[in-house]
Amino acid sequence: MIAKVRSHITQNELLLFEQSSPGKKGYQLPPLDVPPVDAATVLGAANVRSEIDGFPEVSEVETIRHFTRLSTWNYAIDLGLYPLGSCTMKYNPRVNELVARLDGLAWAHPYQPEALAQGAMNIMARLEAALAEITGMDAVTLQPAAGAHGELTGILLIRALLEKRGNPRKKVLIPDSAHGTNPATAAIAGYSVENIRSNDCGSVDLAQLERIVDQDVAALMVTNPNTLGVFEANIKSIADILHKKGALLYMDGANMNALVGIAQPGRFGVDVMHLNLHKTFSTPHGGGGPGGGPVAVKKILEPFLPLPRLKHLRNRWTFDYKRPRSIGRVRAFYGNFGVIVRALAYILAHGGNGLRNATVDAVLNANYIRKKLEPHYDLPFKAPNMHEVVFSDDRQAKHGVRTGDIAKRLIDYGFHPYTVSFPLIVRGALMIEPTETEGKRELDLFADAMASIAQEVETDPELVRSAPHSTRISRVDEVTAARRPVLKWKPGTPSAKPAD
Amino acid sequence: MIAKVRSHITQNELLLFEQSSPGKKGYQLPPLDVPPVDAATVLGAANVRSEIDGFPEVSEVETIRHFTRLSTWNYAIDLGLYPLGSCTMKYNPRVNELVARLDGLAWAHPYQPEALAQGAMNIMARLEAALAEITGMDAVTLQPAAGAHGELTGILLIRALLEKRGNPRKKVLIPDSAHGTNPATAAIAGYSVENIRSNDCGSVDLAQLERIVDQDVAALMVTNPNTLGVFEANIKSIADILHKKGALLYMDGANMNALVGIAQPGRFGVDVMHLNLHKTFSTPHGGGGPGGGPVAVKKILEPFLPLPRLKHLRNRWTFDYKRPRSIGRVRAFYGNFGVIVRALAYILAHGGNGLRNATVDAVLNANYIRKKLEPHYDLPFKAPNMHEVVFSDDRQAKHGVRTGDIAKRLIDYGFHPYTVSFPLIVRGALMIEPTETEGKRELDLFADAMASIAQEVETDPELVRSAPHSTRISRVDEVTAARRPVLKWKPGTPSAKPAD
């Protein structure tokens, strides 16, 4: 029984281009207080463009309706549970949006004099310190723009250290349970990737690791807890094996929501790791970004961190550019400052104990879901899980229903789907991460929905295979989209019925 | 064919009370920086309450989801045309929301020293001047909180003047086409109401007026253009008749959106009128309010205006309380200042010519709709209309379908209904006011929908009578609501299926 949603009318809406009419305006500029100039004269006629073909012309009221109507076609955290495994879709506090928009912060130019940027530098320094404490590492850079960017920064740091030791080495080891960004990152950093098979608990196989770690191995990129939500119990031994051979341990911190206040990677052998501010630290995903991917390192890697580095000199914050061993910049300026502000606001709101309590609730929620769904779905790995739990569609596959179908059916029940078919080590994975900001009632409704779908799979598999049935558009043809890509609007299109 | 909407899932939601659980919190207070006190000691035990029974206890994330989910059950201007006749539902510029929230304005206390309130007083003075120019009147008070409040203020001003002349008189004349607030206001002001029949053009009947205006008549409350959207062509003669007998002419300015920049009531005999800032001047209706009901008067009434009055003395704005003939305050402080700010922002954005252009588009839109719908609906009054047009359900009634049914069916077509069964002089009225902030495309879709419904009335009247069919709740039982009023939540309720 579908208890969480009902169908209601939503407005259709054309594309901006389809609503455009010559002369409609959504803007007005103040009168020019200097003499106008002739573009052709000052720029040279050849440099001046003709009008921008097809660019929209709409009024202000059409603009607000356009985006308001479109927004109603989205699901969002503000509407309910968003159990995407590995994504940590938690509540995004609104006060963080307010403070990030304060004039002195939002309008700060990266090149304004340091004397007039002490507030911003202070905020960055405070977040660096808080993240160092949370991870148990020695130094933090806030420059990376997202997790993958942090990974690249981390691997380049490792490469720089090894180069300095005389040999950058050739390989990066990556468990087959890892997120795609890990191998992609290693490749960009010029390393060949060696995938290592997880053991039947989904964890790194020590014996195997012993065998393959040699002088060519630069590092192992491990996610802990791993993408099954399982903590790598042997993490310290893993570190020892690597360190013995002069390799380093990189930790993908995407799952830190399971560890904050509970365990510090810095204490279990990790040399370098990234954090996802847009996961663990509650900054909004915004439909795909922006994020923040700070990198935390041990002392040995500190000299190589991207420049500039914040330094406190005579009661004043300043940027230190004299860092001969730095890998250099990984992006212009200092990082996604607006995201940094939000992450710090989140940490201040929780405080030390609060952060730990959040972790406890996150793990409790995942275990509660596990218990509720175990009767209905196959749990391929039985090890205790932390902040997320991964089921497989084994039982449902027998009826010809795959995880992707169950995900679509969940939409009819009023929920955003879990993460589908990741990690790869689980055939037909259902990867569920509720996060701590979900209450019991929302979790119960989710569990009921999942149980009900498991029922439907047995009684009416086609109902599930053809889901969703209650959304304004039905299942989307992604195959044709990729086979004949239409990546921009052209006059005359669409061939298909527009949403209007 | 329904072209404007599709059905989609919307989240159900329980009442706050039904989600409450002891100990859940959505707040935190800063630590107290003074010694705590024992309430019973300082207030006396008898004055201290026990806990507030049934008051909600929910977290921050539940609060944002609660109100976000509920909001998706609403229709709004930001979603589309809102053709409520007499309500002037136009676009509400978002910049107005921003400026009304500037700290120096939003946090201004009405009793802060005048020297520290010059900005606020300046804004009020500037709006008073602009409204005087727009109405062609001599003085304006911004104190009334809404239109009806302005009416009361205006009638009390008339009463005060007549009293001063020796006799407050007994009656206020009100055309049968008037809005309900007019007679209600006259009654509160201690006048008996005499309704006067409109002639067959829907206008005030001069001959009849001549007959009934006598020494007992204090005033006539006329709406111009009247609620049919028709301009009272004889307005000047009407004024003369009243003035000859020592009575005054009150104009309900709710329809000023038809006259701004086109005609000034001050020039056609009006002695006192109110304006609705939340109609003509674009301040948001907010689901029912707040509004603003400034009153504009001719010189003869100026001495009686509510106190305090703004006065410019030695380059400084000050409040003048020494006004012996004032009717006194109609509310505490100075009016709905936040609404005043928004109205001024709107006037500044348009400027003099812009305001006139807005009026022209408003009248054009209404006439366009009239032309498009005349083939399908009965137009009881054929006089040229201005900003709104009133049809009747005469033709549809023959099929047992009334204006209220057509209104509900419009919802299925993705539009908010027009105003239903007002004005009373039209049997089964369909009162349509598009306003100037609607584009051609939105108007065409509306006209098509109305035409299509007219069709349905003939082919399938029951479909229309039982509408709406696509909303999350179907037609509501208003009769039972009034017969057995349930005006607050009680534990144990609801008897009916909640929206969850």
Place this chain on the structure above:
Amino acid sequence: MRYLPKSDSERREMLAVCGLQSAEELFAHLPEDVRFEAPLALPPGISEFEIVDYFHARSAENANGYASFLGAGVYAHYRPVMVDTVVSRGEFLTSYTPYQAEISQGTLTTIFEFQTMICQLTGMDVANASMYDGSTAVPEAALMAARITGRHRVLASRVVHPEYREVLRTYGRHGQLSIEEFGYLPDSGTLDLEDLERKIDNATGAVIVQSPNFFGIVEDIRSVAELAHKHGALLIVIFTEAVSLGILQPPVDADIVAGELQSFAIAPSYGGPYAGIIATKERFIRQMPGRLVGETTDSRGNRAFCLTLATREQHIRREKATSNICTNQALIALMATVFMSVYGKQGLRELAEQNLAKAHYLSSLLKPRFTGPFFNEFVASTNGRAPEEINQLLLKKKIIGGVALGKWYPELEHCVLLCATEMTRREHMDEVGRAFEPVPQAA
């Protein structure tokens, strides 16, 4: 213009459909002599950038960055960010009065929650969807009492907010109500029950008191209620500081409660918009002014809400309506609803306790004029100094002092009404304490 969603070609098309050559023809039917040909004497329209600029400049001309001890009906409480987040949703901000229930359940549900919470706070059976503000709720309540009792004499306490009493007089002026006032006790600052007893009679329809009263002092509602009821009058209890309801006994003995919710996350905004309420006993429902939302079902049996008992209202009853109010303060009431949801049962109590503690700390530094128990504001004596003088000293320290009472209460010409809330900082209170210290007299 950016607010007008039409291109000129679209305008021409539409005029053509109307069979017109030019837009001017739309007004051809207006009598020559009413048409106004001159352009409005207003400056040309300006850009959004200039609008923001203009109001920034005005805002800067007001007090900025001052600590304030002003209360007297308008209180500086923290506004949770959630409040503006919710009321900025276009679906709430730009919707009309929820007459069409099927597409207005969002607004209707929040109003139903609002009515419920106001009842829980005040101890009344029913509450309406809002009045313009607290001050206009007073005459509306008085007129309601007059309708119920058929009596038109009203006795109002002198420690009801002075401006509220002025509004009551304005409404009363036309003769439907005859308003008299009764005094307060010079030592306790509470209403003078004996004076009321002397003045009340069987023509009295309503007794109006405020608690906490204008001096911030908690009144003994029960005994006034007994007295009023003994004479067949109704008791109307007013509140201006809603946060006090988090800790004070609700006025259950009142027949009608009329109040101002500005304290519930509604910005002071130089006096408005605020939200007033009227709450009362079940049996008086049909005499209530203002909108009411009720629970019902839809044709499929689902719970639904709708506006109800409209037969009280002007659009149905016209001159016989219980009030002329139409547009109310819905969005502001929604702010209060969100505020109540954010603080909840514990939060509102804790908030009230902090206000209580701050005000009592402040009073410990000053010389309270009255002995009655107070919540978050109180009257302090200046020891014979002119309030203006002390406030001028404070302004130099970027502190706005209390409200001088002389203009309303000549007998209190050397008294100031000061308010402290959870936002008031101790260091500023200490400054105020110093400013009040008697200046050493030159011998």
Place this chain on the structure above:
Amino acid sequence: MRYLPKSDSERREMLAVCGLQSAEELFAHLPEDVRFEAPLALPPGISEFEIVDYFHARSAENANGYASFLGAGVYAHYRPVMVDTVVSRGEFLTSYTPYQAEISQGTLTTIFEFQTMICQLTGMDVANASMYDGSTAVPEAALMAARITGRHRVLASRVVHPEYREVLRTYGRHGQLSIEEFGYLPDSGTLDLEDLERKIDNATGAVIVQSPNFFGIVEDIRSVAELAHKHGALLIVIFTEAVSLGILQPPVDADIVAGELQSFAIAPSYGGPYAGIIATKERFIRQMPGRLVGETTDSRGNRAFCLTLATREQHIRREKATSNICTNQALIALMATVFMSVYGKQGLRELAEQNLAKAHYLSSLLKPRFTGPFFNEFVASTNGRAPEEINQLLLKKKIIGGVALGKWYPELEHCVLLCATEMTRREHMDEVGRAFEPVPQAA
């Protein structure tokens, strides 16, 4: 805690369901020696009120109320109110990457519109859904070119933003790219085509230029394109000032365009978050990094949008992906989309014209160092004075002067890069003019 929607009783219930006595048991399986018993050395959680207070204080420590002439890759343009109104909608703000098309059409549609408008602006065939920023888009474009050409030598103009070149070097460092630079002409400030001609060879995969370049000067793209293509290299054109595209010839001769959209209503925010883009020719689509949204239909034949060509991406291709990017800058790209919708065809042109006029008025008061045509920023000579000295004078007038170039271009030690936009006021430009006037020498 307010962000945790559970009461203790609910926690106990849930633990019971899990068969646990206490929450600690949830972590019992962690090895003793990794568990961390000490509480985090962070202060206790604070209230919303204190959070706002804290950041207000930090904000006040930054520049406030200064006029600024800083550009150099970050531009102060007016941000229409509509922008934050739209991106504050929870449905946009708090949604994830639109993998589930059926409940993400809102985001998908806006990205499709974004891709379209970026193509219209740049004259390219396809644009992606965003990169982290302009600086990281450069190495991504260079790597893309390397994949297409199979060549790893990159020649970058010295008048590409210095920090962008630093990022390129960092990415190149690990050996996949060998990066060299070519110079600019000391008189015109445009790139030195002859120097490029000397350095380009058949191992060169990409030539990277910026226009307007770091000195604000418009480059002659066509001739660079001819030279690059003659040697089988791709031309990558970078822009940091998107508003210039409102009036400048789009870089149609480029093979890849990589740019920064900060100018499109994205707050400077001390350096980020911004939105970068990569746009290119049809034939290079499959080598593009980043997400792409495509048009398709649903099973009922309705137009629909979805993420597409994912086989380029890391979650499918892993180490063979065209980039490791996953999270991008979607919400910031949405800001730019709203900005483009608000200004539209005429607005963007008029905006560009105002920028052009302001910058040229400013330059008329100063001594431009170069002769090349510029858009809204240019290099001014200080006549031998230290830029610091002039900027100190200006700071006293609450004006932040231009960027001193010596640290990146020793040969320009006495030059300053100044920017003027539609927000720059004439009176402030006049002040700058005065500050640059040669100080009379004491004989």
